[in-house]
Amino acid sequence: MDWIARNLWLIPVLPLVGAGLSAVAPRRQRLFSAGLAIGSMALALVLACCAFGSAVAHVGTAVSRQVINVPWFQLGDGWVRVGWLLDPLTALMLVMVCLVGLLIFVYSVGYMAHDENFTRFFCFLSLFAAAMLGLVIANSLLLFFICWEIVGLTSYLLIGFWYHKPSAAAAAKKAFITTRIGDLAFLIGIVWLYGQSGTLLFYDGGEGFLETPALSSLAGQVSGWGIAVPTGIALLIFCGAVGKSGQVPLHVWLPDAMEGPTPVSALIHAATMVAAGVFLVARVYPLMALAPAGHPGTASALIVITWVGAITAVFAATIAVAQTDIKRILAYSTVSQLGFMMMGLGAGGVAVGMFHLITHAFFKALLFMGAGSVIHGCHEEQDVRCMGGLRRFMPITFATYAIGMMALSGVPLFFSGFWSKDEILHSAREWPITHWPFYLGMIGALLTGFYMTRQMCFVFFGNCRLSLGKTTSSEQRTVAHAGLPAREHPHVELPAEPHESPGTMVLPLVALAFFSVVLGFFGTPAWTWIQSFLEGEHATFNFAGLSKPGVLPVMLTSSIIALAGIGLGYWLYGREPLDSQQLDVLERWWPNLFTLLRRKYYFDEAYEWAFVGLNRWWAQACDWLDRWVWEGVVQLVSGLVIGISWVDRVLDEQVVNRAFDETCEGISGGGRLLSRLQNGRVQNYLRALGIGAAVLALLLIWGCRRS
Amino acid sequence: MTPLHGYLFVAALLFAIGFAGAVTRRNAIVVLIGIELMLNAANLNFIAFWRFGPHPDELTGIVFVLFSIAVAAAEAAVGLALIISVYRHYKTTNVDRIDSMRG
């Protein structure tokens, strides 16, 4: 066992210490706080790289999974134990989280430079990083859940970072409550699992519930409702992932979460936290894939996962088509891509889903940070209709954003998104159950290309509509924030031209763009390094992988589809300069459909109508019951009580009270008599004390004499 | 009459004087002085018993007196602070007039 595996706990503890220290730092210690966060994250990255190296070194050997468990507390007869493990999955996630986190931390220094709560921001970010890293290395579902909840808490805190904005506060609440619904199911799943298997450790030298003995004992059990126990547990755990990863139907919180600062959106709501759901499924994959005894074949949990993923992928992509907020488009895109990941996990296995998770983390963080840079450069403008022509003003942002966009759209060969998405589509194509997810995925890919092109056209091409938009938006802002303290940036004067962002913001963009391109080559069918790494095998470079049956056709199809989406988008939006006043092209053609999409399929309204309406109906029913049924009962009872009490009173006054009064007077008279002694003069008491002592001493002496 | 008797006798005398003062004087500070005298009389007893007792090698008597001195110092400090705050409140240190706790 390597030293890094023994000391893996250091990785989450470093940012935790950073968070703790900057929590107590005074507000003006900006440099200290940022330096602490970045320094601890950099150290964590170094350690994560060591861990990665260790994992690479152990690939293919017997100890590819290094586990350390420690007893935590006593529960009943046994000890609840927690621990950490180092396997390829953990190592990959560690490096990804640390690297993206570090870049985003650096980016935040520039982005949050003018915020007065700078230290608080970095404290929360560090805490998030600590919890996320803890979640990654956890070897116990309990520890995993704890970190999962801390991650949710920091997400809440950071979405609501500008809590004086009512929308941000509402979005934070929404995110917190929506994910809680999933987490409740997750917790029930954990409890059920503990009840069934008696352990929450993933791996424990043959004792953990992800290992063969426990799995085979689980597989044989059937619950009272006819569902196989592993399937039930897996679905409950999957509910947690649905909430966290914004899958349908719990996706509503993720777009609203864009109220938070953009680095937060990039780190938490694009790269890492929302991917935690996918990671969870990947982590407990053996449980998910466990087919009930007697029913060999694909596990029903995986079928559900695949379908949910596929539906989410298309569903969110369609919504993204009609959005106008730059960050919201990306948010729906994230939901859609998470759906892809789920689909990949369900149809193809851990490696497929995780590969897309890693590549997506980089290019989506890149896109978000690019969007942040755009917003920063356009003085807080978020509506794409009011941008345009930024290519000239922000060349680096444009270039990196274009790379991210092409990676996301799946432009063939040179971008990582192409390879990872292709992998998913390929596995969906191979899925034995049905080909519908494959077709849905294809539609999703088409839409991805389309809406990203649309966004690019709006933001970077055409002529600059900023001045027009600015007057309206700044008016709106003054109206909306009159009387509120200065929010993101206390800019008073509005410079006329959009400008390129400072170096601390641009550098991470370039770095992420680099990774967005390069990472793809680690997972091509010709050199499936990441996939092999995750499965614990050595990868070999083999062009023959390309010519396996079904690989090339799918690649070709998906390339065509992606290019078709991009072409369609350019044809609709890019040919002539756009005008912020005119209606969207699609809106002109199909106004009803477009409104439906823009209002997100009326999901929020549906929830409002369904749950809030139900609640109201229930309240009215209760009210009616209360008014007409219970009221009568209460009246009856109270009449009875009044009658009894009248009798009682007569009895009381005539019989009990008189006796009681007599007694009381006697007692109070005695008390008055005794209180004469208590005359408030300390010396009287002292005198009595002296007499008492003397008498006692006399008695003592007398007693001694007699004996 | 052995020396021990002498010391015990002196201690008893001091104790009685302190007690008489504490009981008869009107001023709260003098009452406190009387109490200090009583404490000191007890201390003298301890030392005398240590000196003439059967086990002088055990330092219990001395250590007890040391602790007693420290406690008495604390008691004096708190007692005098109390008297001062009582004086601020009632504008008097006459214990006969401070009797609002009477029954």
Place this chain on the structure above:
Amino acid sequence: MIDQIFVELKHWLMGLAPGQFEPIVSGLLSVAALILVFASLFALTTVLERKGLGRIQNRYGPNRVGPFGLLQPAADGLKTLTKEDIVPYSADGMVHFLAPLVLLVPAFLALAVLPMGRNMTMVELDAGVLFFFAAGAATELSVFMAGWSSRNKYSLLGAMRAIAQMISYEVPLILAAVPAIMTAGSLSTDAVVAAQAGYSGWLPHWYVLTPWGLAGFGLFMIAGAAESNRAPFDLPEGESEIIAGYYTEYSGFKFALFFLGEYIGMFAVSGLAITLFLGGWQAPVPFLQWIPSYLWFFAKLLGLILVFIWVRGTLPRLRMDQLMAFAWKFMLPMALVDLFVAGLWRFIPGGLARWLICLVLVAGSYVLLARGLASNSGVHKRSYRYAE
């Protein structure tokens, strides 16, 4: 031989007395010698101080009576003895009379436990240092007696100031002495001196030559100056504010007694500082050990007295709040740190590392505390509030 000449002389004289009176004779001899030596030292110091201050203030000082003005104290003594003894009409006669005595007697008593030479400790007590401090405690009472009995507002104010100052500085004084006692492992002054015997090369094993000892010595001297109401801590008798403080209403011989008492107190504190930190009567370098031990003691005493005079001529008087802040915010924590460092010194094995660690601790806390003090009571413009 010459080192023990006084001891032998005393033994010879005691031998002349009948057996049962020996303890009394011994005591009387010691007391007589003590009073004689220190009274003449007092006389010498007054003239030294006046001339020294004169030099510092660029004037001559006494130079009329006798050669170089050396007989000035005799003339002063004659003058005070023959002056009228004035007692204010409303003064509390008994207390007024007792106050200078109560000041003087403990001051002389305190001298009794100081080892002034080899085998020249007058009273060898197991708890000698404690005795010294116990004797010093009585001075406060005498100051109060003098101030209160004079029925004079200036006297009372001066007495209250003096008591507050003495109580405040008694704490760091005792705490500064504790490290030395702790290291020597005894409260006996002889044992403390014995623990500082020996030399490493030319360097004596004096406690002042260790980091904690140096800090302790400094603290002890500062607190000692405050205890004996020496400048710059002479607020209780600051002439510009309250005339002469608690002995405003004293004149003639009683005034001289107060004066004497103060100087004896100063000698006593200096003597204890020598005993605790400067190796007592030991010679500073091994090849000078042939010089009699008592000469070394008095040489060191004279040196410290000169330091006192020098400080008096140099430093301005403190303000009351500065005085208290200095005692509680600097002296006390510094003394506690010093105590800790001395404990550390005991448990770290010897060598350069121990030196450096202790030095860094002492110097670091000194710098930090001094900065805290300076930031709190910085000299800044004062706004005066007039009566409303």
Place this chain on the structure above:
Amino acid sequence: MTAVFIILSLVTVASAIAAMTLRNLVHCALSLAVTFAGLAALYLQLNAQFVGFAQILVYVGAVAILIVFAILLTRGSEPPAEAIFSSKWFVGVAVASVVFAVIAAAVLSSRALPSESASMPSASVRQLGDELMTRYILPLEVLGLLLTAALIGAVILALRETANEQSGGAK
């Protein structure tokens, strides 16, 4: 029963009586200081050196000064116009006499008391320190806590009303 003992005890008892009967409170306090000093001398007579010096340091150096301060702060330095003894002083004196009589009778009549011990016990400071640091370490720590608590308590007691008065005066 040496002459020294008789003189010391006479001084002690006389000053104690003075402390309890003098009219002027400052004189009472000063007499009390003499009593404390006499007691310290008695301790020295009993070979308890450390306790004797501690007695002087604590009682004469601190408690007496504290009492003097309290007297001045409560304007007690002027002799009061009214009687210094409470109206029922004879009852108090009678009770005190009874107490003294009982104790004295007990002392005089007891046969269990040891007579003059042959050995002259001594408590060196080192012994005392060892005892305090080993056997009595817990009481010592508790005592430290108690003193700290008393310090804080005294400060708060003496502070509180002043703050109120000041705020009242500001109005």
